[in-house]
Each structure stands twice: as structure tokens, then as C-alpha cells.
Amino acid sequence: MSEAKVVAEIKSDWPANTTRPDCAVISLEGVCREYAGRGDVVRALEDATFSIVAGEWVAITGPSGSGKSTLVNMLGCLDRPTRGELKIDNVDVASMSSTELDRFRAEKIGFIFQQFHLIPYLSAVENVMLAQYFHSMTDEKEAKAALDRVGLGHRTGHLPSELSGGEQQRVCIARALINNPPILLADEPTGNLDAANQAIVADLLKDLHRNGHTVVMVTHDPEMATLAQRRIALSHGKVFCHPVGGPIVTLRR
Amino acid sequence: MFLRLLWESFVRQRRRKLLAGIAILFGTTAVTAMLALATTIGDRIHKELAVYGANIVVYPKAEQLAVKVGGVDIKPATGNAYLKESDLSKLKTIFWANNINGISPELPLQLKHVFPDGTTPISAVGLWFHHPLGSGAATITTGASELHPSWKLNGSWPTSKEEAVIGSSLSNRLNLRTGDNLPVIAANTQNLHITGTVSTGDENDEKLLLPLATAQFLNNTPDAVSRVEVSARTKPEDSFARTDPDTLSPKQREIWYCRPYANSISYQIREVIPGAAAEQIRKVEQTEGTVLARISGLMWLISIAALLAASFAVSAAMATAILERRGEIGLMRSLGASKASIALLFYAESGLLALFAGVLGYLFGSGLAAWLGAHIFAGSGVPAIAVSTLPATSIFIPVLLPVVVATALIVAIAGSTPSIRSALKMDPSSVLRANA
Numbered sequence: 001m002s003e004a005k006v007v008a009e010i011k012s013d014w015p016a017n018t019t020r021p022d023c024a025v026i027s028l029e030g031v032c033r034e035y036a037g038r039g040d041v042v043r044a045l046e047d048a049t050f051s052i053v054a055g056e057w058v059a060i061t062g063p064s065g066s067g068k069s070t071l072v073n074m075l076g077c078l079d080r081p082t083r084g085e086l087k088i089d090n091v092d093v094a095s096m097s098s099t100e101l102d103r104f105r106a107e108k109i110g111f112i113f114q115q116f117h118l119i120p121y122l123s124a125v126e127n128v129m130l131a132q133y134f135h136s137m138t139d140e141k142e143a144k145a146a147l148d149r150v151g152l153g154h155r156t157g158h159l160p161s162e163l164s165g166g167e168q169q170r171v172c173i174a175r176a177l178i179n180n181p182p183i184l185l186a187d188e189p190t191g192n193l194d195a196a197n198q199a200i201v202a203d204l205l206k207d208l209h210r211n212g213h214t215v216v217m218v219t220h221d222p223e224m225a226t227l228a229q230r231r232i233a234l235s236h237g238k239v240f241c242h243p244v245g246g247p248i249v250t251l252r253r
Numbered sequence: 254m255f256l257r258l259l260w261e262s263f264v265r266q267r268r269r270k271l272l273a274g275i276a277i278l279f280g281t282t283a284v285t286a287m288l289a290l291a292t293t294i295g296d297r298i299h300k301e302l303a304v305y306g307a308n309i310v311v312y313p314k315a316e317q318l319a320v321k322v323g324g325v326d327i328k329p330a331t332g333n334a335y336l337k338e339s340d341l342s343k344l345k346t347i348f349w350a351n352n353i354n355g356i357s358p359e360l361p362l363q364l365k366h367v368f369p370d371g372t373t374p375i376s377a378v379g380l381w382f383h384h385p386l387g388s389g390a391a392t393i394t395t396g397a398s399e400l401h402p403s404w405k406l407n408g409s410w411p412t413s414k415e416e417a418v419i420g421s422s423l424s425n426r427l428n429l430r431t432g433d434n435l436p437v438i439a440a441n442t443q444n445l446h447i448t449g450t451v452s453t454g455d456e457n458d459e460k461l462l463l464p465l466a467t468a469q470f471l472n473n474t475p476d477a478v479s480r481v482e483v484s485a486r487t488k489p490e491d492s493f494a495r496t497d498p499d500t501l502s503p504k505q506r507e508i509w510y511c512r513p514y515a516n517s518i519s520y521q522i523r524e525v526i527p528g529a530a531a532e533q534i535r536k537v538e539q540t541e542g543t544v545l546a547r548i549s550g551l552m553w554l555i556s557i558a559a560l561l562a563a564s565f566a567v568s569a570a571m572a573t574a575i576l577e578r579r580g581e582i583g584l585m586r587s588l589g590a591s592k593a594s595i596a597l598l599f600y601a602e603s604g605l606l607a608l609f610a611g612v613l614g615y616l617f618g619s620g621l622a623a624w625l626g627a628h629i630f631a632g633s634g635v636p637a638i639a640v641s642t643l644p645a646t647s648i649f650i651p652v653l654l655p656v657v658v659a660t661a662l663i664v665a666i667a668g669s670t671p672s673i674r675s676a677l678k679m680d681p682s683s684v685l686r687a688n689a
């Protein structure tokens with residue numbers, strides 16, 4: 001069975017995707033991402049065709065090097081497809097200038113990273129305010145409220161190095177949600193965390209999902225993957241879309 | 254937030270910034286010193302020359318013309334053609350009288366120093382010291398003492414006919430000191446009392462400097478003056494200044510006459526002093542010009558080299574500094590920061606560095622200029638007055654500060670542009686991934 005056929009089957013399985021394309025926050029059509037390596041070309045992602053609907057929680061799974069991060073980065077407009085069409089909110093990413101993409105990223109996307117990527121010399125609240133700064137204007141009260149929401153209201157003045165991994169990830173989540181972006185992209189958010197912190201992060205993601213954010217989450221952890229409504233499995237850059245238990249699409253907006 | 258980011262990142266990576274900062278500091282120090290020397294000392298020399306230095310010399314007309322009759326020179330160049338001292342007050346009656354800052358009449362003569370058991374020849378020159386010129390409110394006090402402020406006097410200028418000062422070399426040669434008595438003889442005899450030694454830096458170091466009246470008495474040439482140095486405030490010479498007034502139309506001639514060119518003032522001097530020739534002195538300005546040109550040429554070279562080196566150092570320091578922070582750049586991009594806003598942040602950072610280094614460079618450079626002025630250029634042909642009278646504070650030229658800081662900014666911006674550009678070209682997704 002060819003990959004393309006799998007994709008087609010799943011698409012036909014899933015009426016919301018085809019009958020309500022306006023709901024698709026994210027849609028990919030034959031998206032490829034190639035890296036020019038030494039001599040040969042590395043195909044990080046091949047012919048990805050699927051859609052993610054508004055309010056959906058999707059888990060992206062696959063072995064290391066299968067192109068998960070590549071996919072997430074393209075969804076977050078940090079990277080552009082080599083080929084194919086990527087639409088976010090019905091806008092073709094290829095048609096946007098890099099400044100438009102910057103704007104787009106500031107307004108629509110919240111990133112959560114495995115390595116947190118906090119600025120080491122800024123305090124927790126300043127790290128959150130950084131996202132406000134590049135979005136529009138800083139508002140310390142709002143930033144503190146966001147930290148409060150992730151249970152760090154008492155640690156706002158601490159530097160990342162003074163926080164545990166779990167706490168750092170929560171700062172990262174507060175930063176991702178501060179501008180209230182519709183889409184949250186989490187690349188292995190619990191990859192560096194112990195079970196207890198993983199549970200906290202999972203609860204936060206559930207909460208965000210309940211509040212209508214579209215969550216695209218890369219994970220290795222089967223337990224985390226079960227939280228999502230749907231799983232997109234990657235293998236060697238190829239995409240397999242799976243409905244994962246429960247209702248295929250729940251739209252909450 | 255911007256300022257917070259700027260400040261926090263500014264105080265980080267201190268070693269690299271220190272390196273870049275020091276490079277900028279060296280560059281701006283050199284530039285400041287160069288500009289300070291070129292402007293202050295140049296300015297000062299011009300000012301001093303304008304105020305004190307002689308720029309016109311007046312001498313008897315017969316002196317310049319070798320009068321020959323039938324192939325026989327009847328008026329040797331060393332001859333005894335004199336101007337009258339009593340005519341000199343007329344200098345304050347010419348059209349541009351108020352532009353005459355001072356005059357110094359001279360009467361050179363040969364004397365013999367009388368010992369109990371013989372004599373030694375001595376060159377001497379009669380001069381004015383603090384002598385009044387003009388009348389009424391327009392009276393000025395002038396003379397060699399005023400026209401040559403660079404002469405270093407140890408003691409006091411003569412105040413009476415029996416007093417004299419002695420040139421430093423002559424003083425050493427004859428072992429004559431302040432307070433000594435010195436009987437001299439020429440056409441007449443006079444017992445002189447030495448009131449000081451003077452170091453002039455020219456041939457006068459070998460001479461005895463007497464009051465003009467004493468020289469006239471010794472020489473038995475009352476009222477005689479061989480040469481007069483005139484210091485006048487003049488308009489810089491242009492091509493119109495060099496035209497011969499006698500070839501001009503009456504109207505043009507009028508204009509020429511009424512401009513304070515050295516040539517017009519000389520012309521007016523010739524009109525009032527019978528038998529006088531007056532000429533502009535250019536020699537001093539020319540030496541000054543070549544010395545300054547040499548100095549500033551060298552300084553320009555050093556400055557440009559220093560600035561180039563600084564911008565390479567900044568470029569190297571920024572390249573590693575930014576490379577170390579590419580994770581941050583990737584993160585900022587993921588937060589939606591535009592390339593422009595990130596570039597602004599880094600430019601502001603190196604700008605801030607340039608500001609600090611530039612201000613410091615300005616201070617150091619000003620100090621360096623003062624030091625160079627005092628130690629190196631003294632005695633290099635630049636009139637000592639221009640250098641030695643510089644108070645330490647006057648070397649701080651406020652106008653230079655913005656110029657120097659702007660130079661530092663340009664160097665910093667030019668130096669950091671390549672690394673900022675390459676940092677922004679980096680693919681943010683691979684940067685974020687690489688930090689795993």
C-alpha cells in the first residue's frame with residue numbers, strides 16, 4: 001500500500017477535513033522538505049498531505065530523525081517547504097514575505113521546546129515579556145498572571161538557571177500562551193522532564209486545549225500521545241495519519 | 254524591554270566586548286589626538302601668529318636696491334640706510350592702524366666687551382621692551398617682548414638705558430649671568446647691567462639684547478632703526494590680495510586698499526613712512542604649514558590604520574559573540590521577532606559599546622594630544638608658544654566629542670554588520686535544533 005493511498009484513505013475517513021476546509025487551521029498538500037547535504041539531498045519530509053482542524057490536539061510521533069521537528073518548524077513558519085503547499089488559516093505560506101511570516105508567527109503561533117530555550121540572563125517574567133515585546137507591548141502584570149496560571153506566580157523574578165527543568169518548561173508554556181495564539185506547537189515538551197513534571201505539563205496542555213487552542217505536539221511518550229485526539233505518525237520523512245481513539249474531531253472554539 | 258534586553262546582553266560576554274571596546278578605544282584615541290592636534294595646535298599657531306608673530310617687515314628702501322654707479326656698488330647691502338624711530342608712531346595713523354597689534358623695531362650692531370686686559374666682540378641688537386606706541390587711548394605697549402612671547406626670559410626685561418638681557422648661548426659662552434656688569438664699547442661706551450637671560454631659539458641666542466635707545470647711543474646713530482617687525486591682523490591672502498593696486502581701476506583699488514590684506518597694510522605703511530619698504534613675511538607660515546602637514550599626514554595614516562584595525566577587531570569579536578548567541582536569535586525569531594528588530598538589538602549593543610569606547614577614546618585622545626603637544630612637537634619647528642602655553646584643559650575640544658563618537662559608531666556598525674547579517678541568514682529552525 002503506497003503512502004499516498006494511506007493518506008487518501010484517512011482523509012476520506014474524516015469528513016470534517018474535506019467538507020469543512022474553512023475549519024482547517026493547517027493544511028498540507030504534498031509538502032516536502034529537503035536539505036542539501038554533502039553530495040546527496042536529505043529528504044527530511046516527503047509528500048506530507050494532511051490537515052489539522054481548529055481546536056484539534058494532534059500528536060506527532062515517530063522515531064528520532066523521522067522529520068518531526070522539521071514538520072513542526074514548517075507549521076510554525078520557521079521553515080518553508082521545499083515543495084508542496086502549506087496553508088495556515090487558509091493562507092499559503094509560500095505567498096507570504098518573510099516579514100509577513102514574522103508577524104504571522106507572533107500572532108498565531110506559540111512554541112514550546114524540549115530545550116525550553118529561555119534567555120538565560122532574563123528572569124522568568126522577563127522571558128515571558130519578551131514574547132509580548134516582539135508581539136506588541138510588554139505588560140508585566142499580564143506576564144505575571146501567565147506565570148501564575150502555570151503555577152509559577154511565586155518565582156517570577158528567578159533566572160532560568162534558578163529553576164528546575166519542569167519549572168523552566170512551565171515558563172516556556174507561559175511564554176507560548178502569553179499572546180493567546182490559536183496554535184501551540186510543542187516539540188517534545190516533556191522530553192527532558194521526569195514523570196511528575198510531565199504530568200504537570202500534560203495538565204497544562206489539556207487546559208490549553210480545553211480553552212480552544214489547537215495543539216500540535218511532538219512526543220515519544222505513548223502516554224502523552226494518548227492525550228491527543230489524533231496521531232500523525234512519521235517514519236523516514238513519510239506521514240501516516242491516525243485517528244487516535246475517541247471522536248476524530250472535536251471542535252471547540 | 255528593549256533597554257532591558259540591550260543592557261543585559263550588553264553586560265554579558267564581557268571578554269569579547271572588552272576586546273572590541275579596546276579596539277574602538279585605540280582607534281578613537283588616535284583619531285581624537287589627530288583631530289585635536291590638527292585643530293587646536295593649528296588654530297593656536299594661527300592665532301598666536303596673528304596676535305603676536307610678525308607678519309610684515311619694514312626696512313629702508315635703499316637696503317633692497319643695490320645702487321650701482323659705473324659698476325661700483327656705492328650702497329652696500331649692509332649699508333647704513335636707516336628708518337627713523339620717530340616715524341614709527343605714524344604706523345598708528347594708517348587706515349588699518351587698529352589692526353596693528355604690535356611692532357618691534359631693531360637696530361643690530363657690533364660691540365666690544367671690555368675686560369681689564371682686552372676686549373671680545375659681541376653681536377648686539379637694540380630693541381623695544383614694553384614700549385608705548387601711538388597716542389591717547391589708542392596707545393599700545395609693544396616691542397620684542399610682546400612680539401615674541403615664545404622667548405623664554407629668565408629675569409626681567411631692561412627698564413632703563415643701562416640694562417640689557419643676554420642671549421642664552423652668549424651667556425654660556427662668556428659666562429655672563431643675571432646681575433653681572435658688562436662694560437661695552439662701540440662708537441660710544443656704556444656700562445651695562447644684565448637683568449636677565451633669554452632663550453629665543455634663533456640667532457638672538459648669540460646676542461646681547463639692549464634697549465633701542467642704548468643701541469642708538471652706542472652706535473652713534475640717533476633715531477635710527479634698521480628693521481621693524483610688524484604684527485597685524487590680516488585677512489587671509491587671496492588672488493585679489495596679490496594684485497598690484499597700481500594696475501587696478503580707482504574703484505577696485507579702493508576696495509583693495511580697504512581690505513586688511515597684509516599687502517594693503519604694507520602698502521599703507523610704505524605711504525606713511527618715508528623711504529620704507531614693507532613686505533609680508535610668509536616664511537613662518539610656510540614652515541608651520543609644512544610641519545603641520547607632515548604631522549597631520551602621519552596622524553591621518555595612524556588614525557585610518559587604527560580605525561581599520563578596530564573595525565576588524567569588532568568584526569571578529571562580534572562574529573564569535575553572535576555565534577554564541579545564535580540560539581537566542583533563533584528563539585526570538587520563533588517569537589515572531591523580525592530580522593530588523595533583532596538587527597536593531599545587536600546594532601544598539603555595539604552602538605552602546607562604541608559610545609562608551611568613543612567617549613573614553615575622546616578623553617584618552619585629548620590627553621594624548623596634550624602629551625604629544627608638550628613632548629614631541631616642542632622644538633620641532635612648531636612655535637613653542639603654540640604648545641607650551643596650552644593649558645591642559647584647553648585640549649578638550651567639545652566639538653570633537655560628537656565627531657569621535659560618530660566615528661566610533663561607524664566603526665562599530667561597519668564591524669558588526671557582516672556577523673549580524675550572517676546571523677540573520679541562519680535558518681532559525683536549524684539553530685533551535687542545533688541547541689538540543
Ligand SMILES: Nc1ncnc2c1ncn2[C@@H]1O[C@H](COP(=O)(O)OP(=O)(O)O)[C@@H](O)[C@H]1O
Binds near residue numbers: 035065066069683
Ligand atoms: N539543517 C539540516 N541540514 C541537513 N539535514 C537536516 C537538517 N535538519 C534536519 N536534518 C535531517 O532531517 C531529518 C529529520 O530531522 P528532524 O526533523 O530533526 O527529526 P526528528 O525531530 O524527528 O528527530 C534528519 O535525518 C536530520 O538529520
Ligand SMILES: [Mg+2]
Binds near residue numbers: 068069070187
Ligand atoms: Mg526533533
